[in-house]
């Protein structure tokens with residue numbers, strides 16, 4: 001029987017398999033950030049252990065860092081960042097800290113540095129580690145006690161998950177993005193549709209995506225409950241990786257690519273589940289509720305909870321509408337926004353910023369809107385500045401910030417005030433996610449940029465040459 005991409009990567013990393021017990025897996029890359037690592041390092045110290053493979057462990061600072069220059073005033077954030085610096089020094093771990101020029105959101109810098117590679121097992125104390133699966137790596141989030149285990153042993157106990165193929169049918173229509181693709185899919189399969197599975201994304205629409213767009217897809221895997229998302233490595237993957245600081249070079253590169261080619265699922269591979277999502281009629285997506293599956297096309301309306309058959313869904317929708325301050329039947333295009341956030345590990349890479357800048361160029365942010373662009377890494381920020389994207393955003397009235405998680409979650413000074421409504425390119429719209437009482441609508445970078453200009457949701461496909469909505 002043929003094997004899947006997942007089977008191949010998993011099988012290569014088995015250290016120990018015993019009946020009835022979890023499998024002990026070898027971990028190729030362990031990414032570390034300031035929030036989920038302090039207790040893990042403390043555990044090592046208490047038991048007098050070292051980091052087993054410091055050279056396979058890489059740390060950065062992202063969640064807590066302020067995105068405006070100047071000292072950190074929050075004492076908890078300051079303590080966590082200082083602890084990370086001290087821990088990395090003590091245990092001999094490479095740290096791309098604030099000011100290194102290489103810092104950024106952990107899921108942005110791994111790929112950017114070429115650390116993320118096909119066939120690797122990659123873990124991090126962070127749920128959006130699924131992002132790295134875009135390269136054909138097996139990548140997933142772990143808890144702090146597991147972080148300690150990986151630091152100490154470079155291995156991890158795991159139960160073998162089920163496999164699922166999510167096949168996109170048809171090509172992505174013009175003007176649509178990877179964000180619309182994944183939000184649309186989550187809307188169809190539901191936020192627990194992937195539970196217990198490692199999902200492989202495939203189909204014409206996936207093959208046509210760039211690496212950065214594939215990362216947007218895999219990033220949101222965790223939002224529909226799957227353990228990890230993977231995409232088979234192909235020429236797009238290899239072209240992206242070639243020449244990156246930690247990618248293999250010379251003869252090693254040739255050997256690596258040959259090996260990576262062998263990872264794709266076999267023709268006759270069998271998955272435990274197979275789901276198809278037709279994308280041919282997809283429109284730009286906007287979430288209206290408090291989970292990413294509560295999503296409709298921008299051309300649509302806020303759903304009426306009373307039309308939902310399942311009582312749990314009905315209650316959840318009623319509660320979401322109340323929290324979001326929306327009415328059933330309200331047109332999405334009539335929803336006004338106070339804030340716009342372009343950033344996060346979902347959509348803060350250079351292509352995202354280029355796409356948003358293309359919508360913004362020569363136009364002005366609606367005077368009632370406060371809009372923020374936060375590059376995912378110091379490298380993305382530099383590149384954007386070299387390309388003049390910062391000028392486009394600043395001239396339009398956006399703020400241009402330093403790299404970090406920023407307004408994706410309320411762990412640093414970038415937060416919404418209670419009741420404020422935000423068009424956000426991030427991945428979570430839970431209650432309070434961007435600040436207590438804040439209201440989040442998840443969208444693509446293009447849609448966020450257009451919302452900033454018009455102060456409400458507009459269909460990016462319909463903007464005329466002067467940027468006016470139809």
Ligand SMILES: CC(C)[C@H](C(=O)O)[C@@H](O)C(=O)O
Nearest residue numbers: 035036063125126127128409
């Ligand atoms: C802080 C961290 C543990 C958390 C995660 O695991 O995802 C954060 O990155 C998030 O997006 O909510």
Ligand code: SF4
Nearest residue numbers: 128344345405408409
């Ligand atoms: S950008 Fe948001 S989703 Fe990504 S790691 Fe940071 S907090 Fe988590």
